[in-house]
Amino acid sequence: MIVLKYQKRDEARFISHIDLLRHISRILLRAEIPVKRSNGFNPHALVFFSPPLALGVTSMAEYLTIDTDMPAEEVLTRFNASTPNGLHAICAYGCEKNPNLQARVSAADYIYPYPYREIDFSRVVIEYQKKGETVKEDVSSKIFSARDEDGMLCLRLATGGVNLRPDRLLATLDGIYGIKGSVTDIIKTAQYVAADGKFVDVDDILS
Amino acid sequence: MASFASEFEKLLPEVEKPGRYSGGEWNTPDMSSPARGDMCFCFPDLYEIGMSNLGVQILYDIVNRAEGFRAERCFAPALDMASKLRERGIPLLSIETKKPVKDFTVVGFSIGFELLYTNVLYMMDLAGITFRAEDRKEDDAIVIAGGPCSVNPEPFAPFFDAIVCGEGEDADLELLRRVTEGREKGLTRAAILESIADIEGVYVPSLKREGYRVKKAVVKDFENAPYISKPLVPTVESVHDRATLELYRGCASGCRFCQAGFWYRPIRERSAKRCASLAKDMLKSTGFGELSLCSLSTSDYTELEALEDELSPYCRERGITMALPSLRISSFKPDMAKDSRKSSLTFAPEAGTQRLRDVINKNVSEEEIDKISVAFEAGYDSIKLYFMMGLPTETDEDIAGIAQICRRLKQLYQEKRHKRGLNISVSCAVFIPKPCTPFQWEEQISFEEMKRRQFYLRGLLREIKGVSFSWHGAETSVLEAALARGDRRLSYVIEDAFRAGACFDGWSEHFKWDVWQAAFEGRGLTMQEFTRARALDEELPWDFIDVGVDKKYLARERELAYKGVTTKNCREGCNGCGALKMGRCTIL
Numbered sequence: 001m002i003v004l005k006y007q008k009r010d011e012a013r014f015i016s017h018i019d020l021l022r023h024i025s026r027i028l029l030r031a032e033i034p035v036k037r038s039n040g041f042n043p044h045a046l047v048f049f050s051p052p053l054a055l056g057v058t059s060m061a062e063y064l065t066i067d068t069d070m071p072a073e074e075v076l077t078r079f080n081a082s083t084p085n086g087l088h089a090i091c092a093y094g095c096e097k098n099p100n101l102q103a104r105v106s107a108a109d110y111i112y113p114y115p116y117r118e119i120d121f122s123r124v125v126i127e128y129q130k131k132g133e134t135v136k137e138d139v140s141s142k143i144f145s146a147r148d149e150d151g152m153l154c155l156r157l158a159t160g161g162v163n164l165r166p167d168r169l170l171a172t173l174d175g176i177y178g179i180k181g182s183v184t185d186i187i188k189t190a191q192y193v194a195a196d197g198k199f200v201d202v203d204d205i206l207s
Numbered sequence: 208m209a210s211f212a213s214e215f216e217k218l219l220p221e222v223e224k225p226g227r228y229s230g231g232e233w234n235t236p237d238m239s240s241p242a243r244g245d246m247c248f249c250f251p252d253l254y255e256i257g258m259s260n261l262g263v264q265i266l267y268d269i270v271n272r273a274e275g276f277r278a279e280r281c282f283a284p285a286l287d288m289a290s291k292l293r294e295r296g297i298p299l300l301s302i303e304t305k306k307p308v309k310d311f312t313v314v315g316f317s318i319g320f321e322l323l324y325t326n327v328l329y330m331m332d333l334a335g336i337t338f339r340a341e342d343r344k345e346d347d348a349i350v351i352a353g354g355p356c357s358v359n360p361e362p363f364a365p366f367f368d369a370i371v372c373g374e375g376e377d378a379d380l381e382l383l384r385r386v387t388e389g390r391e392k393g394l395t396r397a398a399i400l401e402s403i404a405d406i407e408g409v410y411v412p413s414l415k416r417e418g419y420r421v422k423k424a425v426v427k428d429f430e431n432a433p434y435i436s437k438p439l440v441p442t443v444e445s446v447h448d449r450a451t452l453e454l455y456r457g458c459a460s461g462c463r464f465c466q467a468g469f470w471y472r473p474i475r476e477r478s479a480k481r482c483a484s485l486a487k488d489m490l491k492s493t494g495f496g497e498l499s500l501c502s503l504s505t506s507d508y509t510e511l512e513a514l515e516d517e518l519s520p521y522c523r524e525r526g527i528t529m530a531l532p533s534l535r536i537s538s539f540k541p542d543m544a545k546d547s548r549k550s551s552l553t554f555a556p557e558a559g560t561q562r563l564r565d566v567i568n569k570n571v572s573e574e575e576i577d578k579i580s581v582a583f584e585a586g587y588d589s590i591k592l593y594f595m596m597g598l599p600t601e602t603d604e605d606i607a608g609i610a611q612i613c614r615r616l617k618q619l620y621q622e623k624r625h626k627r628g629l630n631i632s633v634s635c636a637v638f639i640p641k642p643c644t645p646f647q648w649e650e651q652i653s654f655e656e657m658k659r660r661q662f663y664l665r666g667l668l669r670e671i672k673g674v675s676f677s678w679h680g681a682e683t684s685v686l687e688a689a690l691a692r693g694d695r696r697l698s699y700v701i702e703d704a705f706r707a708g709a710c711f712d713g714w715s716e717h718f719k720w721d722v723w724q725a726a727f728e729g730r731g732l733t734m735q736e737f738t739r740a741r742a743l744d745e746e747l748p749w750d751f752i753d754v755g756v757d758k759k760y761l762a763r764e765r766e767l768a769y770k771g772v773t774t775k776n777c778r779e780g781c782n783g784c785g786a787l788k789m790g791r792c793t794i795l
């Protein structure tokens with residue numbers, strides 16, 4: 001198994017998760033990276049993703065697991081020679097078995113386009129549209145921490161099974177700051193797996 | 208000049224499927240070096256539809272390969288994007304470099320369907336392009352059209368400075384070249400238009416006088432004609448999200464209702480060797496998991512077997528599916544079913560009785576319908592049947608024949624599989640008399656008659672278990688027929704309809720029948736004036752285009768139709784349609 005850590009930015013920010021699945025299978029075909037296929041009636045390539053990224057958000061830390069026997073270095077070069085602008089792998093890890101990031105990732109860091117300041121997140125109610133209806137939700141338990149990242153606001157948010165979409169916090173933050181932020185200015189910088197009550201960076205698990 | 212790129216980008220997260228507009232598709236050519244002249248290909252439908260259009264991709268590729276020239280694309284934005292653009296005062300932009308469409312040297316619309324005419328105006332409006340060619344200013348872009356609807360360009364001719372009739376492979380680039388040179392030399396708009404008028408296939412509406420003729424553009428050397436070896440890979444899933452290979456152009460069957468079958472004559476095939484190498488190039492450069500072999504009647508392709516032998520192992524090794532659309536029953540082979548992963552078959556008998564199939568020259572006999580049992584043996588459990596309603600000479604007996612075919616298929620299925628459970632879906636379009644066919648003089652049945660026949664067929668099919676029925680809207684069929692055989696007066700109707708809110712007319716949820724009716728009335732016209740029967744000696748709006756196929760040949764075919772006499776497939780020998788004078792039919 002090879003796990004690629006890749007960036008999704010520029011035009012590629014606007015590739016939806018469903019479309020991304022098709023893009024990846026095409027990239028792998030173009031790159032001629034031999035991917036093992038599942039058995040069964042409708043065989044499919046064995047590739048696995050980390051949790052879906054909200055549309056429009058830039059990410060510096062997405063993960064793609066590929067079941068292949070090709071050496072990690074070669075997968076990395078071939079992959080990068082076949083990606084459209086905005087999708088770019090930064091490193092490749094070899095691993096024994098599928099790290100199952102889709103299920104295990106539970107948090108991610110996002111840098112927001114606002115200068116850092118201390119904010120009381122003990123009660124945050126967001127509003128969003130779901131199937132034509134307005135939903136109100138208290139998401140304070142899904143905001144794990146806030147910190148200063150080079151002067152900008154960086155939040156660690158629940159990701160995966162329990163999830164907080166980073167764009168849904170924008171309206172709240174706009175209200176606090178009195179300026180309008182755009183989804184396209186949010187940057188995801190790291191993903192975490194919970195272990196022993198701590199968040200461990202996925203990179204540390206893989207290396 | 209202000210750049211709209213960054214402002215535009217801010218809109219993207221606010222609209223549905225932003226990937227429609229973001230660009231950056233794999234295989235996008237490098238756009239960084241300056242171009243002498245550029246052309247924006249505009250497709251008047253959504254990204255997902257336009258990206259599946261083979262013609263646009265071929266032409267885009269040709270222009271981008273030419274030194275010093277550049278092609279970009281623009282699709283009709285969805286309504287949500289359109290209202291945001293208007294709100295922020297951003298004009299329609301090209302996908303690649305986000306340049307305002309109206310600032311291109313040439314703006315070229317590809318029009319493939321009559322119900323897209325209002326969408327052309329929708330895009331011009333968003334782009335800030337003046338609708339009527341005569342009202343455009345000296346420095347405005349040269350706005351042209353092309354695509355299948357150029358078979359009768361008159362209804363939309365006043366909106367364009369020039370129209371490419373026929374195949375654009377040679378004409379488009381030559382036109383762009385001459386317009387660019389004209390601009391460089393500082394020629395007037397009128398002089399520029401005159402300079403392109405003698406390019407084969409180019410029609411300049413403002414120069415049309417008594418006796419004006421245009422010769423349809425035809426690719427002479429189809430074997431070596433440029434083809435897209437690096438198709439763009441769509442960002443958002445498109446309707447035909449796969450590599451598409453065109454095996455040949457034209458059609459040897461001669462179905463009398465089929466416009467494409469006559470319009471794309473002479474019949475020109477590509478060799479299996481070249482097809483196979485093109486297909487592999489495309490698959491390699493895109494990573495598509497599906498290859499579609501596409502032509503008007505793919506299974507008639509002379510070297511189909513050789514091509515399949517060459518491509519099957521290649522595709523199998525890589526897990527790529529090969530799709531063969533538009534199979535004809537007469538060329539069905541049992542192994543076709545086994546090889547395919549699909550469990551549903553598609554067949555188009557078009558008419559319910561042998562008599563009517565002879566009238567339309569659809570070469571499908573009762574015995575051949577019986578051959579479908581081979582497919583049942585091979586494991587198929589469902590079948591899609593395509594028919595047309597309202598064909599010339601059609602009676603209720605012919606419609607009852609459709610139900611008869613369904614019963615027969617169910618019986619065959621039961622004999623072969625010893626069980627019930629065949630699913631049949633019957634889809635029935637309304638016959639639309641189209642220019643450049645033997646039926647170009649026919650009337651379209653009335654609106655009421657369409658409804659009556661649809662109702663009658665629905666009743667008959669309801670009695671058969673396992674049959675589902677869908678039909679085309681009678682309203683859109685009448686409008687399509689009126690626009691297809693219209694003249695320049697309709698440009699006013701189209702403009703009025705657009706201003707009154709008609710747009711995306713091909714989408715049933717957007718189609719506004721009352722708006723269209725009012726638009727015709729407002730100009731003192733009715734749709735029936737255009738759907739009526741035409742006299743054989745009447746001057747038809749598209750007569751000035753030389754399509755190769757003689758008008759006399761079409762009239763003779765029509766006569767044979769009325770006698771119920773069929774015409775042989777061109778593969779058995781030339782029928783003398785006249786297309787040979789435009790190039791060789793390679794099947795002969």
Ligand code: SF4
Nearest residue numbers: 777781782783784792
């Ligand atoms: S009738 Fe002859 S010229 Fe016309 S398409 Fe057929 S083979 Fe070609």
